[in-house]
Amino acid sequence: MSLTKYYSAAFIAFFIWGFFSFALKPLHNYASLDILFYRVFLSVIVMVLINVGFRRSHIRANWTIFKNCDVKQKRSIIALTFGGGIFLTLNWFVFIYVVNHVSVNAASLAYLICPILTTVFAYFILKEKLNKWQWIAVFISILSCLLLSFNHFHAYFYSLIVAATYALYLVSQRKNNVMDKFLVLTLQLIFSAIVLLPFYPKFSGIIPTEPLFYYYMMIIVVFFTIIPLFLSLYALKGITSSAVGIMIYINPLINFILAIFYYNEQISSRQLLSYFLILIAILIFNKKILFSSKGNFMLPRRKAQTNL
Template sequence: MRDETKGVLAMIAACSVWGLSGIYYKALDHVPPLEVLCHRTLWGFVFFLVVLGIQGRLRAVPRTIDTPRKFAIVLTATLMISLNWFVFISSIHFGHATEASMGYYIFPLTAVLAGAIFYKEKLNRPQMISVGLAAIAVIILSAGLQVAPWVALILAFSFAVYGVVKKSLDTGPVVSVTVEVAILSPFALAWLVVIHSGGTGHFGADAVTTIMLMVAGVITAIPLILFSYATRRVSLATIGLVQYLNPTLQFLVATLVFRELFTLWHAIAFALIWTALAIYTASSLRRGRALRKAARAAGTSGTT
């Protein structure tokens, strides 16, 4: 099997875990979202340490924050990813999984917008149209439901800012996320001590819940490891296409498994977002082909 094929399969596996994880967190909806987040953080940290220890990469962890600038970047990323995780778990807990899937659909478009704001990256016409259509979708849904889709917006923008700040780090995703959960772990542990002291903690209450809280860390770590494996073997264009599997599975789980309300306003908004993504993806693919063609032409001229 070729490395590229292995990379695509790893990316599909990662997106499948992310896309279906709502089913797992729904089974934990008797546990408060903050408590689930704390266990997800702590057990994820343990799992990452084991993986990096086996790979002999533990020394890379402190180097990620060995300067004030790096620490500030990682701290910002930590705040964004913890907010993202908490809102996602809460969306499943309180019946807003459809809105959560919308957030991950519009994330690539908010990432483009964040790049323009923070890195002064110029938007081409298809990107501007795509961002505009996504904005119209949010406005229509807000007007139709008489409330803004805050879950979708928070998920999209927190993940976009997370990606933007991590763009300036030269550390791999597994090592950087290990540092992020390491920063969060003392706070997670402190909160768990508080709730267990008050007799309201769920860890240890029954075997199934206890095991599921521990495995929450594993299902956090495994897709990130698979994603890291995939990014080293396949093109960014392929990753961009395959990553839509994640919100698509989330959407199907929300509407077909959880049977959440899906109104005409949702249908209009999602149709606009899917159109925006089609325009954005087509533009990205054309640009990628043009860059590869130019690179091949430059390589050919260089050998003559």
Template sequence: MDRGGLWMAFGAFVIWGLMPLYWHLLKSVPSLQIVLHRVVWGAVLVAAWLFWKRGRHWIRDVLAQPRLAWLLALSGVFIALNWGLYIWAVNAGHVVETSLGYFINPLLNVVIGVVFLRERLNPAQWTSVGIAALGVLWLTFNYGSFPWIALTLACSFAMYGVIRKIAAVDAIPGLGIESLYLLLPATLALGWFEAQGQGGFFGHWSLGIDALLVVGGALTALPLIGFSYAVRRIPLSVVGVMQYLAPTLQLLIGVLVFGEPFGRDRVIGFVLIWIALAVFAVDGYRRSRRRAVPAIV
């Protein structure tokens, strides 16, 4: 196994898992403006990297395919929705629920694969999805509120994944095109906030906050670049297990650092979802091992 790819995947998931701590540092900035800065500086970084590596070909190659261009515009909308809700939820005290969304996401990917891509589930996968559904229902009816943040995060990221699976484009150029689609609206929105005296560009907060807003763009792009590097070099079964590192860290931060409630009802709901994930992960690992064993003829 490629150790460089393993460390890249580990680093990407750790950064994603620790992001609530970073966004919490920007709590004084309105969540929408944090997202807009994240879009702008992420786009600048990714586009600069692609121009350095590939020149202008990566833009021309995508825009020459109208269907692909529209798909990436749509995926950009879903990832922007995901980012926006995530940052708002973190700074509104819902870190535990955001972690639930990313625990649910792999299982929701399976369901979407059945509905949209006509994939078939084996009994273990159906069992996993059913247990997870019980967990969500438990949280809904026993915790006292519908987990709309978790489900919206899971659905938006799952739809993003479906579109990116359909769109025949490499990960980083695809991210670059998505970012460029979002760049102009984000810049105009920041300009509007600036004109209204409600923030927007720099000078309204401390230099430290301004720097954090810029670095937030890098923290958007770098884990995605590292992840795309890793998935080409290590087995997807390993990536599939490691992906739970991020929501686990988010959950621990929400409970241990921010002091969010995690009583008996939440514990039961999360345990059901963790059992579903364990069934799902073990089944995936076994199937990958069977595919890896050469046939004896």
């Protein structure tokens, strides 16, 4: 089976996310929690309507699959699905806060280190192995983060949280391959909505009345939530995490360029050096993939799942 569609899905997902600040910045006057509340609630409404209206056969088929699983597998599916929902909710909240109240540049750093954090977590949680070059890349990345944290610890502390929560989400979903990906994403968003709902009356602001708020929220829901999240989960079904990791760098690269040339954020020589070190770490970390003598990406060891 050709893997082109999986690489294309990953590329498109992270390319889209690179322009997320275009939809977030116009909402900077709104509290981060309000943006999170409406992003999750509206996403749930849209995805439930899609599932009920067009995907009822998928729901029935997946319910049959779930019923036929043994108890241990059922517990694993439930834990991975709803655990992923928790990581996703935390990631969204902190990312929105960083973009609107810290800097776009700090947000871009989060997704520069995310692929390496993903592999480190996979090493300890999933017992995946790292070669010596990948460990060197990890230590170079840590050095770059230490350089960036000088006099900016508050900003880059949030960047690390953004990276860590998304890395944990990817690691958890790497093993969550039994059920339909769109349905899993729907359940995760419903779970996020249930978690957030008790906090809405106390922590939300006045209900927005400006049409522009809902215009940008629907853009965020459709183009920066549902589409890229589904594409990234779909890509993990057919290619390795390392191959997806290369695509993740599209996101912070676009963010970094926008921070300098569009938002006119000041970049110091230390920051440039740190980003250069991260670039070196990226190349070293993916050395086997980028400089394979055959010129091919590594293929996944396990057979790709067929359910979407």
